Amino acid sequence: MKEVYFEQEPEPTDGRGRNTELAIVTYTFVFLFLIMIGYLVYLNTWKAKELNSNVYNTKDNINMDKYIRGSILSADGSVLAQTVTAEDGTEVREYPFANKFAHIIGYSTNGQSGLEASCNRELLSSHVSVLSHLNEEEDVKTPGDSVVVTLNANLQSVAYDALGSYKGAVVALEPDTGKILVMVSKPDFDPNTIGEVWESLVTDNTSSVLLNRATQGLYPPGSTFKILTTLAYMRQKPGEFRNFQYDCISQVTVNDVTINCYQNKAHGQEDLKSAFAHSCNTAFATIGMELDSDDFHSLCEEFLFNRALPTTMQHSTSQFTLEGGASYGDQMTTAIGQGETLMTPLHMALVAATVANGGIMMKPYCIDHIQTYDGELVSSVKPARYKRMMTEEEARILSEYMRETVLSGTASELGWYNFSAAGKTGSAEYYSGDSGRTHSWFVGFSDVDDPDLVVAVIAEDGGAGSTTAVPIASQIFQAYYSIYGN
Numbered sequence: 199m200k201e202v203y204f205e206q207e208p209e210p211t212d213g214r215g216r217n218t219e220l221a222i223v224t225y226t227f228v229f230l231f232l233i234m235i236g237y238l239v240y241l242n243t244w245k246a247k248e249l250n251s252n253v254y255n256t257k258d259n260i261n262m263d264k265y266i267r268g269s270i271l272s273a274d275g276s277v278l279a280q281t282v283t284a285e286d287g288t289e290v291r292e293y294p295f296a297n298k299f300a301h302i303i304g305y306s307t308n309g310q311s312g313l314e315a316s317c318n319r320e321l322l323s324s325h326v327s328v329l330s331h332l333n334e335e336e337d338v339k340t341p342g343d344s345v346v347v348t349l350n351a352n353l354q355s356v357a358y359d360a361l362g363s364y365k366g367a368v369v370a371l372e373p374d375t376g377k378i379l380v381m382v383s384k385p386d387f388d389p390n391t392i393g394e395v396w397e398s399l400v401t402d403n404t405s406s407v408l409l410n411r412a413t414q415g416l417y418p419p420g421s422t423f424k425i426l427t428t429l430a431y432m433r434q435k436p437g438e439f440r441n442f443q444y445d446c447i448s449q450v451t452v453n454d455v456t457i458n459c460y461q462n463k464a465h466g467q468e469d470l471k472s473a474f475a476h477s478c479n480t481a482f483a484t485i486g487m488e489l490d491s492d493d494f495h496s497l498c499e500e501f502l503f504n505r506a507l508p509t510t511m512q513h514s515t516s517q518f519t520l521e522g523g524a525s526y527g528d529q530m531t532t533a534i535g536q537g538e539t540l541m542t543p544l545h546m547a548l549v550a551a552t553v554a555n556g557g558i559m560m561k562p563y564c565i566d567h568i569q570t571y572d573g574e575l576v577s578s579v580k581p582a583r584y585k586r587m588m589t590e591e592e593a594r595i596l597s598e599y600m601r602e603t604v605l606s607g608t609a610s611e612l613g614w615y616n617f618s619a620a621g622k623t624g625s626a627e628y629y630s631g632d633s634g635r636t637h638s639w640f641v642g643f644s645d646v647d648d649p650d651l652v653v654a655v656i657a658e659d660g661g662a663g664s665t666t667a668v669p670i671a672s673q674i675f676q677a678y679y680s681i682y683g684n
C-alpha cells in the first residue's frame with residue numbers, strides 16, 4: 199500500500215503573519231460588501247425611476263397579476279379611464295369620454311401612450327393599508343392606485359367641441375400654477391377601440407392621428423410670435439420702443455423680399471402698441487431688420503426654443519434658426535413668425551402664461567395626485583416655479599399690448615364678455631402642395647389684472663386667427679367662468 203503524504207503548510211514563525219492575512223481577507227470582504235450595499239441603495243433611490251420606466255423592466259407586467267390597473271380621474275371627479283372585470287374574469291380598459299382625452303390619457307394596449315404610459319407604475323401598485331389586505335383571499339387581485347389629473351372634464355369637452363372638425367390643438371392652463379386644465383388634439387381616435395383600428399392608425403401617414411399635436415405638433419407661430427419680437431425690441435432698443443412710430447402702407451419691400459399686411463390692409467400711423475394690436479406685419483418686419491440676430495437668437499433660446507420644456511410630458515422641441523449674418527429677408531420673415539421658426543402649442547401657452555404671471559414661468563403639469571382606489575391620498579404634486587423669464591415691467595408692458603389687441607385689435611371679439619381678456623392672434627402661412635394656406639392661432643389669458651386662465655388654440659388651415667381661433671378660445675374662457683365663477 200502506498201502512503202500518501204500531503205504537503206504541510208509551513209507553520210508561521212509567530213501568530214502575526216496569519217492575523218494580517220485574515221485581516222486583509224476580512225477587510226476586503228467588508229469593503230466589497232459595503233460597495234454592494236452602496237450600489238443597491240443607489241439603484242433603489244437615484245436610479246429607481248429610470249429603471250422602473252425602462253421598457254426592459256418586466257416588473258410592472260408581473261404586477262398585472264397582483265393588481266387591477268387603477269383608474270384615471272379628472273379634477274372634477276369624472277372617470278377618464280378604468281378597468282372593469284367581466285364575469286368570466288377578463289379585464290377591459292374603458293374610456294368613458296372616448297375620443298375627447300385620447301392623446302393626453304392615451305391607451306394601455308398596443309403599447310402604451312400618454313398618462314397610461316407615464317403613470318403605468320402608479321396604476322399597477324397599491325397603497326391600501328395592510329389591514330384591508332388581511333381579509334382578502336390570496337388569489338384575489340388588489341385594485342391599483344388611482345391617478346387624479348389636473349384636467350377638467352367639463353372644460354375639456356367644451357374645448358373639444360369648440361375645435362370642431364379642425365385639425366389642431368387646444369391647451370388651457372393656470373398661469374400662476376402651471377396646472378393644465380385642457381389638452382385637446384385632433385384628429386383623434388377612440389382608445390376603447392384602439393385594438394381594432396390600430397393597423398389603420400399606424401399605416402396612415404397623412405394625418406398623424408396618434409400624434410399629440412398639443413405637445414408634439416410643430417407649427418409656424420405666425421403673428422403670435424410678435425410677443426417675443428416685441429420683447430427682443432424692448433431689450434435691444436430700450437430708449438426707442440416707447441417712441442416707436444411707423445406709417446403702414448400695407449407692404450414693405452427690401453432686397454426683393456416683400457412683406458404684406460394681412461389682406462393688404464394699410465394700418466396707417468402706428469406706435470408699437472397699436473402695431474402689435476393690429477398685428478401689423480410691415481411694422482414688425484421693419485423692427486426685425488433693426489434687431490441684432492444673435493441677441494434675438496439668445497433670447498429665443500432662453501425662452502426654450504431649441505431646448506426641452508420644463509415638463510416630463512413627451513414633447514417636441516420648438517425651433518428657432520435665425521443667426522448673425524442673416525439676410526434682411528430672413529430677419530423680416532422671422533420677426534413676424536414666419537421663416538423657419540416652429541413652435542408647439544404647449545410652448546406657446548407657456549410664453550403667454552409667463553406674461554400673465556408677471557414674468558415667472560411655472561412648470562406645466564397634469565398629474566394632481568395619486569390616491570388609493572378608496573380615496574386615501576398617497577402623494578400629490580405641488581406647483582413648481584421654472585424661473586423668472588422677464589422682468590415684471592416687461593411682463594406688464596406685454597400684457598398691456600395684449601390687452602390692446604382685445605380692446606381695439608384683432609381679438610376684439612373677446613371684449614364682449616363679463617371677463618377681461620388679453621391676447622395675440624396669428625394667421626400663419628404655410629404651403630401645402632403649391633397653394634398657400636393659413637393656420638389660425640390665438641394665445642391669451644383672462645382676467646387681465648389677476649390672470650386665471652391661459653388658452654392657446656391652433657386650428658390647422660383655419661384662416662385668420664381672428665375669425666377661427668379667437669371664437670374657439672372665447673368659448674373656453676366663457677365655460678371656465680361658468681364652471682369656476684368670476
Ligand SMILES: [Zn+2]
Pocket residue numbers: 446447448459463464465466477478479480481
Ligand atoms: Zn400694417
